[in-house]
Amino acid sequence: MLELLRGTDPMAERKVIDARGTYCPGPLMELIAAMKQIEVGDELEVLSTDEGSASDIPEWINKVGHEMVETTQQGDVWHVVVRKAK
Amino acid sequence: MKTLIVGGGMGGTILANNLARRLGRELRSGKAQITMLSASDQHMYQPGLLYTSIGRMAPDELYRDQASLLEPEIEFHVDPAVTFDLDNNRVVTKSGKSHGYDQLVIATGSRAAPETVPGLAEHSVNCYTEQNALEMWRRVREFKGGKVGIVVGVPHKCPMIPLEVTFVLHDYFKDRGIADKVQFHYTYPIGRLHSLEPVGKWAEREFARMGIQTTTLFNISEVDGEGVVHTEEGEKLESDLLISVPPHKGMQVIEDNNLGANGFIPTDRLSLKMEGRDNVYVIGDTTNLPISKAGSTAHFEAEALAENLAALMKFGEPVRDYDGKVFCFIEAGKDRATYAMFDYNNPPAPKAPNKAVHWFKMAYNQLYWASARGLL
Ligand SMILES: Cc1cc2nc3c(=O)[nH]c(=O)nc-3n(C[C@H](O)[C@H](O)[C@H](O)COP(=O)(O)OP(=O)(O)OC[C@H]3O[C@@H](n4cnc5c(N)ncnc54)[C@H](O)[C@@H]3O)c2cc1C
Numbered sequence: 001m002l003e004l005l006r007g008t009d010p011m012a013e014r015k016v017i018d019a020r021g022t023y024c025p026g027p028l029m030e031l032i033a034a035m036k037q038i039e040v041g042d043e044l045e046v047l048s049t050d051e052g053s054a055s056d057i058p059e060w061i062n063k064v065g066h067e068m069v070e071t072t073q074q075g076d077v078w079h080v081v082v083r084k085a086k
Numbered sequence: 087m088k089t090l091i092v093g094g095g096m097g098g099t100i101l102a103n104n105l106a107r108r109l110g111r112e113l114r115s116g117k118a119q120i121t122m123l124s125a126s127d128q129h130m131y132q133p134g135l136l137y138t139s140i141g142r143m144a145p146d147e148l149y150r151d152q153a154s155l156l157e158p159e160i161e162f163h164v165d166p167a168v169t170f171d172l173d174n175n176r177v178v179t180k181s182g183k184s185h186g187y188d189q190l191v192i193a194t195g196s197r198a199a200p201e202t203v204p205g206l207a208e209h210s211v212n213c214y215t216e217q218n219a220l221e222m223w224r225r226v227r228e229f230k231g232g233k234v235g236i237v238v239g240v241p242h243k244c245p246m247i248p249l250e251v252t253f254v255l256h257d258y259f260k261d262r263g264i265a266d267k268v269q270f271h272y273t274y275p276i277g278r279l280h281s282l283e284p285v286g287k288w289a290e291r292e293f294a295r296m297g298i299q300t301t302t303l304f305n306i307s308e309v310d311g312e313g314v315v316h317t318e319e320g321e322k323l324e325s326d327l328l329i330s331v332p333p334h335k336g337m338q339v340i341e342d343n344n345l346g347a348n349g350f351i352p353t354d355r356l357s358l359k360m361e362g363r364d365n366v367y368v369i370g371d372t373t374n375l376p377i378s379k380a381g382s383t384a385h386f387e388a389e390a391l392a393e394n395l396a397a398l399m400k401f402g403e404p405v406r407d408y409d410g411k412v413f414c415f416i417e418a419g420k421d422r423a424t425y426a427m428f429d430y431n432n433p434p435a436p437k438a439p440n441k442a443v444h445w446f447k448m449a450y451n452q453l454y455w456a457s458a459r460g461l462l
Contacts, residue, residue, distance in 0.1 A: 018355075019376040021410065021430035024245050026281040030376045032305060033240040033333075037347055056277045063303055063319045 014043040019053075020077060027053045028060060031082070035066070038084050043069060046080045054078050087118050087399050090177060090185050092167045093193035094124030094152045096132075096458065097370030097384030101191060103460030104392035106157035109399065113159040118399060120159065121185060123177070125166040125194075127152055130216070131454050133381065136250060136417070139213035139222040140258050143451075148216065155458050167194075170343045172366055189365050189395060192351060193388075194340060196243050196371035196379055200332035203239060205309030210237070210330035213251065225327060226255065231267025232326030237306050237315055239333030240275050241350075243371055243379035248272070248331050249280060249289055250417040255329070256296055257420040270296075271323060273304035282426055282434050285416065292418065306330075334379065336372050350374040355430070356407035358391050367391055378412045385457065386411040415447045423447050 017034055019027040027048040034044055046057060057080045058068050069081035089105065091098045102122050112118035129152045137143035153162055169178040170192075177185045198214035200207040211222040234255065238248045252272050259268045272279070272293060278286035279293065279300060293300055305318040315323040335341075336349020345351050345360070352361040353373035360366040369391055370384035377383055387408050394404035410430030417423045418439035425443060428434040456462045 017376065022376045023428050023433055024281045024378045024412065024414075024426075025241065025376065026276065027376070028276045029240050029281055032275055052283070059277055060303055060319075064305075 013038070014045055014081070016045045016047065018047045020047050020049045023050075026050065027080075028056050031057060032060070035084055040084050040086060043081055043083045046078075046082075048078045048080065049076055051078065053080055057082065087112075087188050088186065089118070089120050089189045089191065089395060090187035091120065091122045091191045091193065092124075092177060093191075093195060093370070093372070094122050094126070094129060094162070095193060095195050095370065095384070096381045097195075097388045098122060098124070098191070098193035099129065099152070099155055099458045100385050100460055101193065101369060101388035101392050102160050103155070103157050103458070104389060105395055106159050107460060108392060108396035110159070112399060119161070121161045121163070121187075122156065123163050123165055123167050123179060123185065124152060125164070127164045129155055129458065131451070133244070133454075134451060135213045135216065135219040136247065136254065137451075138216070138219040139211075139251070140226060140254055141223050145216050145220065150455060150458075155455065157460070167339060170339075170345060172363060175365070187365075189367065189398075191367045191369060191391065191395075192340075192345070192360070192372055193368070193370045193384070194337040194372050196241075196334045196336050196349070198242070198332040199335040200239075200330060202333055202335070203306050203308060205311070205313075206237075206239075206306065206330055206332060209309040209313040210328040210332075212330045212332055213247070214243075214332065222329070226258065229259075229268075229327050231264050233269045233271060233324065235315065235323050235325030235328045236270070236272045236331075237304070237323065237328065238274055238331040239306060241379060242331045242334050244414075245281060245378045245380065246414050246416045248274065249285070251329055251331070252298065253292075253419045254417060256298070261420070270298040271301070271325065272298055273301045273323065275303070275305050277302050282428075282436070284434060284436055285426060288424075288436065288438075334371075340372065346372075346374055355410065357394075357404065358387055358408050367395075377410060378414065380412060380414055382411075382413040386413075415443070415450070417444065417447065 066085045067083040109118045128149045134148040165179040213219040279289040280286040340349040351368045353368040369387040371379040390408040397405040413427045422439040423444035424439040426434040426436045
C-alpha cells in the first residue's frame with residue numbers, strides 16, 4: 001500500500017508502505033521494489049510490526065548508498081524513513 | 087445485480103464459481119448476473135511450470151478449457167478488457183464490446199518482466215511461462231556441469247520459487263550423477279535466504295549441508311554481455327547456467343488505464359476495494375498489497391470477496407474482512423516438502439519437510455482443478 005505524503009524536505013515526496021502485519025515478501029523487499037518507482041531525493045516511509053526492520057532496512061540502505069532519514073517506534077509499529085540517493 | 091469479473095485465472099475463477107453457488111437462485115431468476123472476461127480460452131495451472139522446467143510435467147498437463155471450469159450460469163467471453171471507464175461503470179473489450187456492471191472485480195494477474203533488467207532476458211532462463219520453462223528444461227538437460235547461479239528480482243510471484251528451484255535442480259543433477267560437477271550459488275535480495283525468517287533459517291542449514299554457496303543483499307541491476315550479473319550493492323556473479331526469478335509487473339492494460347503504477351492497483355487490505363472506488367474490487371497478483379503474490383492468496387481473497395458480494399445482495403452489506411491468509415507449499419527436493427501458513431496477525435511457523443507433504447502437493451497439483459471449480 002503506497003500513500004503520498006509530504007516528506008521532511010518540503011520539495012521531496014514521501015510515499016508510505018504499510019507493511020504492518022505482513023511477513024512475505026516483508027517490509028525490506030517491499031522497500032526495494034518501491035525504491036525503483038520513486039525519483040532521486042524522494043522519501044519512503046515503511047510501517048512495520050517486525051522489529052527486524054529497524055536493523056535490516058538500514059543495513060541494505062547503507063550497503064547500496066541511499067540515506068536513512070529516521071527510525072522511530074510508535075506502540076508496536078516501526079516507522080523507518082529513507083531517501084533515495086542515486 | 088451485475089458482477090463483472092475481468093481475468094479468468096486462479097482468483098477470477100474461484101471467485102466466479104464461489105459466487106455463482108451462493109447466488110444460484112438469484113442467477114436462475116435473472117436478479118443476479120455474473121460475466122467473466124478473459125484473455126484466453128485456456129486456464130493454466132502455473133505452479134506446474136516448476137515441474138515442466140525440470141522435465142516432470144508435460145505442457146499439456148498444465149491446461150484445461152476455461153469454460154469447462156465455470157458454473158453454467160456464468161457468462162464467459164474470451165475478449166480481453168482494453169478500457170476501464172470506472173466513472174461510468176463500463177469496461178470496453180478488444181472486440182469493441184462494452185460491458186456495464188454494478189460490481190467490478192479485477193483479477194488480471196502479474197507477469198515476469200525480465201526485460202526490465204538489462205541483459206537478464208538474454209542471459210538467464212526462468213520457469214515463468216510455458217515457453218521459458220521449456221527453454222529452461224532444454225538448458226538444464228544439456229548442462230554437463232559448472233556453476234549454477236540463482237538470482238531473484240522484486241517483486242515476484244510465488245515467493246517459494248527461489249528456494250524450490252534450487253532444491254529441485256540440486257536433486258535433478260544428483261539423480262543424473264553429476265552433483266559433484268555442479269556448484270550452486272544462491273542469491274537473495276534481503277539479508278537472509280528467504281523473506282519468511284524461519285524458512286530462511288531452515289534453508290541456511292539445508293544449503294550448508296548441500297554445499298550451496300549463498301550471497302544475500304543481492305539485487306540485480308544488469309547482466310553484462312559476458313553473462314556476468316552486477317548488483318545495486320556492487321557485487322558480481324559469474325555462472326555457466328543462470329536461473330532467474332525475474333522482477334514482475336502487473337498487466338499492461340492496468341498501466342495503460344492509469345489504475346496503478348507498474349500494473350499493481352492500490353487496494354484496501356481488508357475490504358479488497360480499489361482505493362477510492364466503492365464498487366471496484368481487486369484480487370490476486372493485481373493488488374499492490376504487501377503480501378505474497380501466490381495462488382493461495384488469490385484463493386483466500388476470492389473466497390472472502392465471494393462471501394461479501396453475495397452478502398451485499400442478500401443483506402445489503404459485506405460480512406467479513408480478508409484476514410491476510412496465505413498458505414504456501416515448499417518443495418524441499420524431489421520427494422520432501424513443507425508448508426508455511428500465515429495471516430495479518432499470525433506469523434508462519436513451518437515444520438521440518440517430509441515425504442507426506444510432498445505427496446500432498448503432488449495430489450494438490452491434480453486437486454487444483456476441483457479447487458478452481460470452487461469445490462475445495
Ligand atoms: C512457476 C510458478 C509456480 C507457482 N507456484 C505456486 C505455488 O506453489 N503456490 C501458489 O500459491 N502459487 C504459485 N504460483 C503463483 C500463482 O500461479 C499466481 O499467484 C496466481 O495464478 C495468481 O492468480 P491471479 O488470479 O491473480 O492471476 P492469474 O492466475 O495469472 O490469472 C490472470 C488472468 O487474467 C487474464 N487476463 C490478463 N489480461 C487480461 C485482460 N486485459 N482482460 C481480461 N483478462 C485478462 C489472463 O488470461 C488470466 O486468465 C506460481 C506461479 C508460477 C509462475
